[in-house]
Amino acid sequence: MxxxxxxxxxNLDVAGATISRHLYGHFAEHLGRCIYEGFWVGEDSPIQNTAGVRDDVVQALKEISIPNLRWPGGCFADEYHWMNGVGPREERPSMVNTHWGDVVEDNSFGTHEFMQLCELLGAEPYVSGNVGSGTVAEMSDWVEYLTRSGDAPMSRLRREHGRTEPWKVPFWGIGNEAWGCGGNMTAEQYTQLASQFATYTRNHDGNELYRVAAGPNKDDYHWTETLMKSISALGGPVADRKHNGWQALSFHYYTHASDDWQHKGSATEFDAEEYHRTILNAWRIDEIVRGHARVMDAYDPEATVGLVCDEWGTWWDVEPGTNPGFLFQQNTLRDALVAGLHFDVFHANARRLVMANIAQTVNVLQAMVLTDGAKMVLTPTYHVFAMNAGHQDATSxxxxxxxxxxxxxxxxxxxxxxxxxxxxxxxxxxxxxxxxxxxxxxxxxxxxxxxxxxxxxxxxxxxxxxxxxxxxxxxxxxxxxxxxxxxxxxxxxxxxxxxxxxxxxxxxxx
The missing domain is CATH 2.60.40.1180 (Golgi alpha-mannosidase II)
Structure with missing residues (x-):
């Protein structure tokens, strides 16, 4: 009933928190057809493109004022070694994408291509660094390559690869899902690494990094508390971000129709009970955001540390006949309603929640657009983003x-x-x-x-x-x-x- x-x-004369435009962020992983065929078709493609990036997708995303784009993962981030994705494409070594389809990745889309994509979109880059299989030196060099001018070693290498001026990279992820595919660590193990890696991701030439520690899965409040305790244990005010090097922590939450991970439900063929279970699960985002905020408030009452939900959205069984590792799913009105609910929760928690990234932008999970060769379809979820664009950076x-x-x-x-x-x-x-x-x-x-x-x-x-x-x-x-x-x-x-x-x-x- x-x-x-x-x-x-x-009360329109009483201002609440500002709704950051970054709550409308996006996520693009080397997964299925998100990067290749979705964003990247190459300069020689018959599909209209700008330096290899397809124009129709860029234009569609610009029309919803995409504020930021997270890359290269996801689980892929913690097996990605950035040096393999720079330099002449024909000389780049390949790798196996073990998480997503066990396919060979040729690294033709790398750092320069991603930064070019962000420039075309007018979006700020959010780069996820490799903590799981990478080194502190590797991540430090990547930051230097991207953001430092002058005669530093990585600056010279970037110039050799055709880019004279450094880029601005505001957002930097210190690993991804360290509790799972990013290393199967405990909260205590990861907290030590987060401080170490963040220390060596330095600010160069006025580029100030906003470092995001890899936080918990869903409602693991212990993980959040462990990270927050690491700040207070060092002494001094939480606002002094020099203590531990990171400025925000992330969490991930996906919506399903079933609690069975192996059978999450069909994207298009679902009954009334599955719909109700979906909405019940979607409503959990409110409980989870508020739960993490309460833990953070105990250590940081001034909300100087940000909360980031950098993976959210619906996750269904893949469409019949498609590669199970490519996570391609259709997108119905049900998905749009889940998005509408999430945004109302995000707006209500804008004091603490500073960024969110839907998974994923093209052809994967709850996508904005679906491509089929040269054709492109806008999804119902895309239209929610478009209709809600006026909330970006507005006063709640x-x-x-x-x-x-x-x-x-x-x-x-x-x-x-x-x-x-x-x-x-x-x-x-x-x-x-x-x-x-x-x-x-x-x-x-x-x-x-x-x-x-x-x-x-x-x-x-x-x-x-x-x-x-x-x-x-x-x-x-x-x-x-x-x-x-x-x-x-x-x-x-x-x-x-x-x-x-x-x-x-x-x-x-x-």
Whole structure:
């Protein structure tokens, strides 16, 4: 049984935390067809490209204001040795990608190609360094190669490879999933290494690194506490980041329809029970973010250390007939609703959560775009990013819930079906709303106080079924359209949402 009404109050004259644009970050790993065929087709490809990077994908991502891109992994990062991916492509040694399909990687897409991609996208690079099988010296040299000018050894090598000026690289990952594919370490083992590796990833020529320690899997709060204790144990204020060298810690969380890792469920063929289990699991992101934030607050009440969710999204069984190691899955309206829910959670926790990276950008897991040769399809999840772009770097305004009977109650559990968030910038505000109810419409009533306002425009993302998805044959099966379900009643914004839908309402502020 479901009901669907939410009444909330929003004070538009009271500023909450800034919603960092980096919460809308992306992730591109050497996995399946994400890099090769997805981003990189080579200069000689008949697919339109700029220096080997396909133009249609770049343009699509620029239109959603992609703020950062994480690379080269993922699990791949901790077996990647960057020196194999620089210099003339025909001279680069190959390697075996043991994690993803056991295929041979020829390293034709390496450091220079990635940095060029970021420049084309207008995105800031987030490089994941190799802690699992790499050395401190190797990571230190990579930072020097990327960011130092002058006559340093790595600067000279970079110039020999055709790049005179150093790049700006703001984000640096100190390994990946050290608890698993990044080394199967304990929290205590990794904490010692994180301090050592971070110490030798130095700031060169004004490039200030924001170092991200590899944090826990899901709700492993012990891992987070171990990292945070390592700061306080050294003495001095937490804000003095010179103590341990890293400025943030990450965690990963994926959403499935099943607790069986080997059978996560189909991306497109799922029933009502699987949908409800999916949303129950998606809601766990709120519990997990708040849990890590509580641990961090105990050691860092001023929130000087950032929390990063640099892998999130839905993970289904691969599409039939595709390589199991390539993680190619379709993307339905269900995935879009999971994204809408995640963003409302991210916005509500913007004080501590500083970055998030959906997995992954092209052709892998919950992708923005799917490619088929020269053709490209925008996914329902892409449209959520596009509709929510106005939240990037905007001021959040917390929604104080007065009452809500919008809940699903069933055999698999119980969850809230209506969720919303509000932000503003200059003379406008953006309200995003998600109705997770599979069968029933819902009404959101927000009393907007402290500013004059008017409804400007509204859009909705919906479809006849939760299983609806876009294909080359039908690329607009799930696409945003103008929405007439938002209106002003007195001082309240009232939005009537159909079942399983995501909407945004833009307001003009006086």
């Amino acid at each position: 479901s009901t669907g009404n939410l009444h909330g109050v929003v 305004h917390p929604v104080q819930v007065v009452s809500s009977d919008a809940r699903y109650r069933g055999e698999v559990g119980e969850y809230a079906t209506l969720t919303t968030s509000v932000s503003s910038r200059e003379g406008s505000a953006l309200v995003s709303l998600t109705n997770l109810d599979a069968s029933n419409g819902g009404t959101v009533r927000l009393d907007l106080r402290g500013r004059d306002w008017q409804v400007a425009t509204a859009k909705i993302l919906a479809a006849p079924s939760l299983q609806a998805h876009n294909t080359v044959q039908d690329p607009s099966a799930v696409a945003p359209v103008a929405f007439d379900g938002a209106r002003r009643e007195g001082d309240a914004l009232v939005v009537d949402l159909p079942p399983h839908s995501f909407a945004t309402v833009e307001l003009t502020l006086g």
